[in-house]
Amino acid sequence: MTIASKKPVLLVTAADLAPQALQMLTEFEVVFAGKTPTEEDVVALCAQHKPVAIIVRYGKVNARIMDAAEHLEVISKHGSGIDVIDQDAASSRGIAVRAASGANAAAVAEHAWALVLACAKAVPHLDARMRAGHWDKSTHKSFELEGRRLGLVGLGAIGRRVAKVGLAFGMEVQAFDPFAKEAPERVKLVSLEELYPTSDIVSLHCPLTADNRAMLNRETLRQFKRGAILVNTARGGLIDEEALVEALTSGQLRAAGLDSFAIEPMTTHPFQTVSNVILSPHIGGVSDAAYVNMGKGAAANVLAVLAQNARNVA
Template sequence: MQTSSQKPVVLVTAADLAPQALDMLGGFDVVFAGKQPTEDDVAALCAQHKPVAIIVRYGKVNARIMDAAANLQVISKHGSGIDVIDQAAAAERGIGVRAAAGANAAAVAEHAWALILACAKRVPQLDVRMREGHWDKPTHKSIELEGRTLGLVGLGAIGRRVASVGIAFGMKVVAHDPYAKDAPQGVQRVSLDALYASADIVSLHCPLTDENRNMFNADVFDRFKRGAILVNTARGGLIDEAALADALASGQLHSAGLDSFAVEPMTSPHPFQSLPNVILSPHIGGVSDAAYVNMGKGAAANVLAVLEDHARNAA
């Protein structure tokens, strides 16, 4: 809650922020928008408090919200995915946009592997069957990862961590990332077509842009190796969800592990909910004890850096 002081305001689109981040923002009044703030909620708070900075944890920041915050100088993402911020609108208004890049990389990479292993070993399905009184040992057969090919779309901080685990498992690791300057030892850079044709597991680690929205569509799934596993801990908009549901139902894909969706929260009912070969989690790949602190500190540091830069330029 804002105090009666005249400190500048930082608005957080959530109900909390790591204590370490709050300590860094001691020179500001920090206002929280609540657990699931709507656009109207955030716009109203901007009009009321005139924040100099917004730290984005949940929801989107569009031109309407920016215009409601007359003093806004920086929008800082609590994480790495700035696609939830209208970057063109921010640029037009001279508002800085920053991401806490890499702050949740370890957490997301670990969750990607949790989904890969759950798909390959069918752990959730076996657990349900056991609780129902079944013993499926005579009929169960999991996918062994050693010697298989792991294909990574994106080779940033998260993709590199996922690659290192794949190598440790004895997998062949291939990757596609036109922006990466190099590849870790043991990782072969290939074209997308070569990745689709060879990978037993395809894991997505690229940002969402206007150019790659729905890039994983029916045509692409037809080019996948039959029986491949798809894991997405990046952005839901990368995938044509109807096409993925069809590929899973037909057996073109063995299974999918999904942590992000085209619309969030995921709409219900949704075709994925009726498919037994999909494992779903509510976009929590980057939500861990350590990542919560790292993302908060990174977001706060970005706020301070931009505001200090503005103050120097104004002096």
């Protein structure tokens, strides 16, 4: 606790939090780490303020940060991807880790479809050509979705939304998810070995784990149907990026739409010289509504864990 306040401290690894979330956290002194906090910034703030909770928006939380926050009870992700938190370190220290699961599902699903459509219809390319004075009506052919097969890797809250839109487009939809006991109507559960070579579009919607890191590599990308489209709004670590560049430049893949990368922020990368890849800066889950939903979800998780811990002590 700080000298100026007897309120417990909650640290946010960002410069802001939705007002609706802050209204839920009036019993805390909320400390913001800034727009782009470094590990050193967060360690220093933890050592100074001794927060009982951290809401993670940007950056990673490792053992060093946890040890600097000696009163820390819960680390709450502003979103669903908790791979940025060292979960083993948290577990060994008795610190709860929570995610605002589903809070940004609609936003990510919409962005996945924005990337699918941009790839299939070559929207950025045609826009650039038009601005350069070209009229490609007689030479361009887009990729029609109706009757094509959409393959989803992951069938959680986001994947199910993406599947629903695919069906509305008149696509066949298949999915791989080892944890799914059942699939929505008209969605077929298949193995990855079946999904890769039979899908015209593959969209990733799974968490990053030690088991699936670089699941898309030279070997697996060679299994894809030639001319397929790949979209990744999940985690960059799922893809061997060098292998993907090769698949795009060789024509094995028609195009790729990427919203996440192995190293972020991505400022210099071979992707920037590949014409058939569309890039966005990991903003799939960043929308006006998702900002509020993720903030409220992260705040609710903090309150729930601390309340449970207080009951356990009592």
